[in-house]
Ligand SMILES: Cc1ncc(COP(=O)(O)O)c(C=O)c1O
């Protein structure tokens with residue numbers, strides 16, 4: 001459930017604000033987020049975990065706007081980060097660094113040092129050399145690093161190959177059968193404290209089974225580690241819960257969290273960590289775009305809009321489907337089938353293909369489910385300034401990132417004398 005709804009007069013509202021008003025005030029293209037939706041989604045995880053010890057660590061990569069991080073920080077959220085930049089954002093947004101888990105396969109020594117100085121809660125270690133690097137940096141700083149090993153359980157997440165991470169062929173984590181040996185290496189370091197096991201098998205999962213298969217394997221590993229005298233305090237189950245973009249019916253976060261909890265009934269002290277990104281942010285955001293031209297050709301009819309692949313790359317990158325709707329359904333328009341495309345000079349620049357739409361030039365369109373992996377994957381390709389981001393909180397539409405200017409495009413560059 002989100003807070004983007006059509007009113008009886010045919011206009012789409014973000015909470016209590018007509019999206020047409022947002023487009024008039026801030027221009028298009030423009031990202032719009034709903035605070036109530038973000039909070040609702042975060043609480044769905046938190047409440048479903050109930051009194052089982054747990055922490056919801058929002059995956060910053062999904063949408064790293066400071067306003068969004070601060071909304072979640074105020075709820076008591078933890079954060080899953082994958083870079084020094086994401087950690088800096090969490091700190092800037094007022095997040096609690098002791099609730100940060102640091103994932104990612106290529107942590108640099110500088111990032112590890114920054115994270116140790118900032119007091120992050122845990123490093124999710126993704127390889128043996130990384131374990132030694134963390135130990136070296138912690139030793140040099142005279143600090144103790146909390147670690148968890150990200151294990152690769154070799155489970156097929158059944159999602160797009162580019163966003164599947166839990167198979168042996170993927171670069172992520174350490175093969176689950178090698179994990180005990182790596183934990184034993186960690187034991188040998190005084191400056192490392194083993195606190196957890198971590199596992200993230202992919203993104204946009206629409207079934208529970210892969211999560212539960214992975215969980216079974218990880219629980220077996222935890223038992224095996226106990227026999228080796230290695231006690232695990234937390235189980236980080238990663239993120240990956242999918243959302244409905246079209247006709248998918250992924251489990252609700254509460255159904256997902258309940259299913260995991262069921263399997264932990266006999267382990268009441270094993271703290272559960274979730275790293276959801278998409279499930280919190282995707283349907284808490286939309287992208288507003290204006291129809292510049294309708295271009296009928298013999299083969300296809302194109303709706304050329306002012307947003308492009310540089311603003312929202314998911315359709316081009318993964319052939320991802322995102323619903324596209326008029327912002328006002330009460331206008332008298334003739335319906336046709338369109339490819340909705342942007343102005344970028346790439347054939348792959350499209351937001352949607354073969355969409356039935358009743359639209360005219362100048363109309364405002366809404367790309368739904370754009371709150372996750374939307375703005376944060378935007379670029380300046382074709383020297384297009386990136387769009388503004390607006391957070392709606394009840395009756396208020398707050399610009400939480402302004403539209404870039406041309407001068408922003410060449411910030412940091414120099415003209416040779
Ligand atoms: C380690 C890790 N945690 C969490 C996430 C968040 O995933 P999602 O947005 O699918 O919940 C990702 C991205 O897939 C990830 O790589």
Ligand SMILES: N[C@@H](CCCC[NH3+])C(=O)O
Pocket residue numbers: 061163203204314372373
């Ligand atoms: N960026 C991807 C998800 C990748 C998940 C990152 N681990 C998407 O838009 O669907």
